Amino acid sequence: MAENILEVRNLVKYFKTKRGMLHAVDGVSFTLERGKTLGLVGESGCGKSTTGRTILRLIEPTSGEIIFEGKDIRKLNRFQMRHMRKDMQLIFQDPYSSLDPRKTVSQIISEPIKANKIMTRQSEIDERVAELMSIVGLAPRLFNTYPHELDGGRRQRIGIARALAMEPKFIVCDEPVSALDVSIQAQILNLLKDLQEQMGLSYIFITHDLAVVNHFADDIAVMYLGNIVEKAPAEELFTNPLHPYTKALLSAIPIPELGAQKERIPIKGEITSPVNLPDECRFYKRCQYACDKCKGIPPLEEVAPGHFVACARVAELN
Amino acid sequence: MSELTNTSSDLVLDIENLAVRFETDDGIVRAVNGLDLQIRKGRALGLVGETGAGKTTTALSILRLVPKPPGVVQCDKLELNGRDILTMQTKELEKVRGKEVSMIFQDPMTALNPVFTVGDQIAESIHLHENVSMTEAQKMAIDMLELVGIPGERAGDYPHQFSGGMKQRVVIAIALACHPQLLIADEPTTALDVTIQAQVLDLMKSLRQKYQTSLIMITHDLGIVAEICDEVAVMYAGNIVEMGTLEDVFNHTRHPYTEGLFNSLPNVNDRKAKLKPVPGLMPDPTDLPEGCPFYPRCQYADEKCKLPQKKTYVSDTHFIRCCAYDRPGFHIEREEKS
Amino acid sequence: MSNPAFTSADLRAYKKRSLSQEVWRNYKKSPSAMIGLVIIIAIVIAAIVSQFVFNYDTDIVQQDIMNRFQPPLTEGHLLGTDQYGRDELTRVLYGAKYSLAVGIVSVAISCLFGCTMGLIAGYYGGVVENIILRFCEVFMGIPSVLLGVAIMTAFGQSLAVLMLAVGLVYVPMFARTARAAVLPVREEEYIEAAKVSGVGDLKIIFSHVLPNSLSPIIVQVTMGVANGILSASFLSFLGLGVPVPAPEWGAMLSSAREYIRDYGYLCTFPGIAIMVTVLSFNLMGDGLRDALDPKLKQ
Numbered sequence: 001m002a003e004n005i006l007e008v009r010n011l012v013k014y015f016k017t018k019r020g021m022l023h024a025v026d027g028v029s030f031t032l033e034r035g036k037t038l039g040l041v042g043e044s045g046c047g048k049s050t051t052g053r054t055i056l057r058l059i060e061p062t063s064g065e066i067i068f069e070g071k072d073i074r075k076l077n078r079f080q081m082r083h084m085r086k087d088m089q090l091i092f093q094d095p096y097s098s099l100d101p102r103k104t105v106s107q108i109i110s111e112p113i114k115a116n117k118i119m120t121r122q123s124e125i126d127e128r129v130a131e132l133m134s135i136v137g138l139a140p141r142l143f144n145t146y147p148h149e150l151d152g153g154r155r156q157r158i159g160i161a162r163a164l165a166m167e168p169k170f171i172v173c174d175e176p177v178s179a180l181d182v183s184i185q186a187q188i189l190n191l192l193k194d195l196q197e198q199m200g201l202s203y204i205f206i207t208h209d210l211a212v213v214n215h216f217a218d219d220i221a222v223m224y225l226g227n228i229v230e231k232a233p234a235e236e237l238f239t240n241p242l243h244p245y246t247k248a249l250l251s252a253i254p255i256p257e258l259g260a261q262k263e264r265i266p267i268k269g270e271i272t273s274p275v276n277l278p279d280e281c282r283f284y285k286r287c288q289y290a291c292d293k294c295k296g297i298p299p300l301e302e303v304a305p306g307h308f309v310a311c312a313r314v315a316e317l318n
Numbered sequence: 319m320s321e322l323t324n325t326s327s328d329l330v331l332d333i334e335n336l337a338v339r340f341e342t343d344d345g346i347v348r349a350v351n352g353l354d355l356q357i358r359k360g361r362a363l364g365l366v367g368e369t370g371a372g373k374t375t376t377a378l379s380i381l382r383l384v385p386k387p388p389g390v391v392q393c394d395k396l397e398l399n400g401r402d403i404l405t406m407q408t409k410e411l412e413k414v415r416g417k418e419v420s421m422i423f424q425d426p427m428t429a430l431n432p433v434f435t436v437g438d439q440i441a442e443s444i445h446l447h448e449n450v451s452m453t454e455a456q457k458m459a460i461d462m463l464e465l466v467g468i469p470g471e472r473a474g475d476y477p478h479q480f481s482g483g484m485k486q487r488v489v490i491a492i493a494l495a496c497h498p499q500l501l502i503a504d505e506p507t508t509a510l511d512v513t514i515q516a517q518v519l520d521l522m523k524s525l526r527q528k529y530q531t532s533l534i535m536i537t538h539d540l541g542i543v544a545e546i547c548d549e550v551a552v553m554y555a556g557n558i559v560e561m562g563t564l565e566d567v568f569n570h571t572r573h574p575y576t577e578g579l580f581n582s583l584p585n586v587n588d589r590k591a592k593l594k595p596v597p598g599l600m601p602d603p604t605d606l607p608e609g610c611p612f613y614p615r616c617q618y619a620d621e622k623c624k625l626p627q628k629k630t631y632v633s634d635t636h637f638i639r640c641c642a643y644d645r646p647g648f649h650i651e652r653e654e655k656s
Numbered sequence: 657m658s659n660p661a662f663t664s665a666d667l668r669a670y671k672k673r674s675l676s677q678e679v680w681r682n683y684k685k686s687p688s689a690m691i692g693l694v695i696i697i698a699i700v701i702a703a704i705v706s707q708f709v710f711n712y713d714t715d716i717v718q719q720d721i722m723n724r725f726q727p728p729l730t731e732g733h734l735l736g737t738d739q740y741g742r743d744e745l746t747r748v749l750y751g752a753k754y755s756l757a758v759g760i761v762s763v764a765i766s767c768l769f770g771c772t773m774g775l776i777a778g779y780y781g782g783v784v785e786n787i788i789l790r791f792c793e794v795f796m797g798i799p800s801v802l803l804g805v806a807i808m809t810a811f812g813q814s815l816a817v818l819m820l821a822v823g824l825v826y827v828p829m830f831a832r833t834a835r836a837a838v839l840p841v842r843e844e845e846y847i848e849a850a851k852v853s854g855v856g857d858l859k860i861i862f863s864h865v866l867p868n869s870l871s872p873i874i875v876q877v878t879m880g881v882a883n884g885i886l887s888a889s890f891l892s893f894l895g896l897g898v899p900v901p902a903p904e905w906g907a908m909l910s911s912a913r914e915y916i917r918d919y920g921y922l923c924t925f926p927g928i929a930i931m932v933t934v935l936s937f938n939l940m941g942d943g944l945r946d947a948l949d950p951k952l953k954q
Contacts (some may be wrong), residue, residue, distance in 0.1 A: 043511035058848060082854045090852045098845035102867040112853035151599060152369075162849065181368035182538060186582035186595030208511065211541075215584030215593070234589060252516035254541025256583055258568050258655075261545060264520070267513050270481050 011064035020276035026226035039217030089163035093175035095155035153184035334395035345604035362533040364543035367553035426485035437473025483514035555611035562636030569655040682947035689943020695936040703752035747903035758888035765823025770830020778838025792828035837869030871948035878941035
């Protein structure tokens with residue numbers, strides 16, 4: 001029986017802005033099995049990064065439960081939370097701004113070890129750093145170099161080594177390959193996959209790139225304006241998308257093969273502003289099937305085993 | 319076959335042996351090294367490659383926009399519609415830019431001037447190049463806006479009132495306002511979301527057909543190339559390593575680097591397939607290897623690869639720079655498709 | 657997975673190329689900055705050496721009425737003598753110590769208080785930031801001369817009070833510079849990364865925020881020394897600085913003022929000394945700003 005490492009229930013994060021309440025994350029629920037990957041997909045502004053950061057409590061959620069290994073981490077105090085962070089790590093999108101330019105590679109990787117006082121002897125720490133560097137494929141001669149002397153791929157490897165330093169069980173990967181070139185992107189994806197197999201890591205993989213998430217994730221949740229509109233195993237989502245937004249999104253991916261392009265399902269207009277949202281399906285304004293049934297936010301319902309959709313007209317449309 | 323008879327009058331752009339280097343304190347950066355490129359009227363070329371391959375520098379040399387110093391541009395031939403760009407006077411060059419060739423940049427946020435309305439910015443471009451009054455140019459600007467799918471009444475709005483996708487549409491409207499023969503688009507959709515990218519690509523496709531504009535599409539995304547280009551040139555370390563029609567490059571891939579690019583992409587149809595990335599990194603442009611720039615990363619490399627590579631035609635439309643095919647029976651792992 | 661192939665000593669052998677070396681490499685490129693640096697070193701050496709060579713009681717303050725108002729280039733008095741017959745050159749050289757001391761100590765005071773306030777304001781934001789910024793605004797609303805005069809009259813005239821007065825006047829400037837430098841750094845992802853790694857706030861401020869917002873502060877410090885010297889001279893000129901007969905440049909200017917018609921050189925030399933020192937610090941500040949500017953790095 002697969003065990004859930006993480007369960008998120010009804011997570012909400014609102015930001016107060018001058019124009020009104022910004023609904024960044026608006027009632028998101030999901031579970032993540034140990035050793036698996038959940039892909040969080042969506043376009044910019046859909047709240048996927050905020051969701052990732054709220055789970056780690058880098059941003060305090062407005063409401064909801066985040067249950068990690070059976071404990072609701074929202075109830076932990078600062079000290080307990082710091083302890084908990086050993087098990088929950090984050091890999092950043094931008095390999096440039098996520099590494100302190102004034103620190104050497106070894107200082108960056110050893111920071112979590114020192115901060116949590118895992119080791120105190122310098123020689124011990126150095127050896128651990130060297131071990132981590134070899135795990136992520138960084139040459140030992142880079143030990144004392146500065147990040148600005150290195151390329152994006154190597155920088156991202158430093159970020160991964162830093163995240164692995166505490167031997168975490170769960171990592172939020174926030175667009176870890178979006179800033180990288182394709183050939184380097186593939187190297188990093190393979191590395192993350194190998195690490196998952198070796199260490200039994202669980203990932204939340206946040207991305208806007210559907211081809212990457214399809215390759216990488218076991219389950220995929222599609223987000224739109226702070227809501228999960230569809231969630232299914234990767235294979236199922238790609239072969240049998242049910243939500244109109246998912247369908248449009250999938251048809252928009254350019255495929256690097258001749259004659260492979262599917263017919264485009266157009267969506268009207270652009271993403272709606274997440275400020276002061278009316279009480280209707282979030283996709284209402286852009287959906288070609290929108291009708292009166294779409295007033296009121298549709299709940300995420302299971303339509304097939306493991307396949308959840310939030311659409312009022314899902315039955316009649318498919 | 320009209321496609322094969324390249325009469326010179328048919329060529330919009332003709333570049334021979336282009337070399338661009340930047341002389342910096344840390345050494346000479348060789349950005350482009352001996353590149354040849356021809357584009358015929360109405361065709362769309364995808365210029366593909368990774369960061370630092372020299373795609374943008376090539377585009378900037380066509381407009382003579384490479385900053386000098388530290389840039390030094392040299393070539394045997396750089397002709398736009400049969401006219402030499404390199405020796406052109408500044409005045410003449412200004413007329414050519416925007417009128418005969420225009421460029422769309424990656425970031426629509428910085429390409430527009432925040433203190434002028436979008437209508438004025440389009441009209442200004444028309445007024446500069448066409449022999450019309452400002453009021454007439456304003457009218458034409460509104461037509462252009464509607465053409466790219468923005469209601470004409472928004473001509474009086476300022477750039478910050480538009481979203482990213484809309485701004486890129488405005489940029490396209492400015493670029494196409496004078497119906498140039500050649501449009502250079504430098505990663506025009508990289509900053510946009512997938513669904514918006516799809517809208518912009520569809521728009522570019524239809525406008526190109528309408529005006530018979532030639533297009534150079536600079537991108538790192540082979541999917542975009544497959545969607546809107548007729549020909550592909552794959553760049554690596556400042557030169558084109560493989561060039562041909564879409565069919566040639568996608569289905570009859572020859573160069574090991576092109577193969578590596580395809581293998582690095584996740585396959586949408588087969589999610590279990592393991593990615594086979596190209597090992598190693600792009601060579602340092604201040605210190606390029608002597609022969610084929612790709613040989614340190616190439617799994618098929620042998621001693622001969624350390625010598626300078628010649629352009630070899632595998633078919634009338636398809637050439638590579640790779641000497642591996644001199645070996646009898648050599649082929650890469652990627653399968654041929656028909 | 658353990659048993660690394662490299663020991664700690666092996667790894668330490670890979671040489672570290674420090675950022676300060678890089679800054680120095682950039683700094684050397686600017687001739688004006690180098691001139692500034694050379695002059696400052698010369699002034700510092702002069703200030704130190706003159707302490708040992710000259711005796712304060714016999715060479716600096718002892719009057720020699722027989723020899724008053726000797727013009728420059730007379731034998732034994734290269735720059736002439738003042739109204740009490742004291743050697744002008746000796747006094748100017750000896751006076752370098754006051755200006756340097758006031759400049760450096762006052763900047764140290766304003767930097768310490770100002771930067772701490774700025775760092776806290778910039779890093780935490782919100783109410784704390786608001787209070788600190790409003791305080792700075794009120795402080796800056798008082799004319800700095802008036803503030804200096806007030807402090808000097810309240811606490812009495814001495815070198816220490818002069819340093820304190822000049823230092824306090826420049827606290828808000830440092831606070832604002834530091835806060836402005838911290839703001840962009842606060843948004844960087846490596847700050848968030850440090851939080852995820854379990855690093856505490858104080859450690860983050862000192863090991864990540866401060867080193868990355870240092871460049872504008874360093875520039876402000878060098879410029880501040882120049883400002884400090886000017887303010888100190890100014891207060892002394894008003895008779896509120898270092899008490900006579902100490903050869904502070906401002907004080908020397910002030911006492912020479914009466915003789916400006918007949919013995920103009922008495923004003924000229926301390927004036928030149930102030931100008932050259934301030935100029936050198938400004939040149940150094942400009943050079944440092946260019947050398948530290950990340951935009952010039954590749």
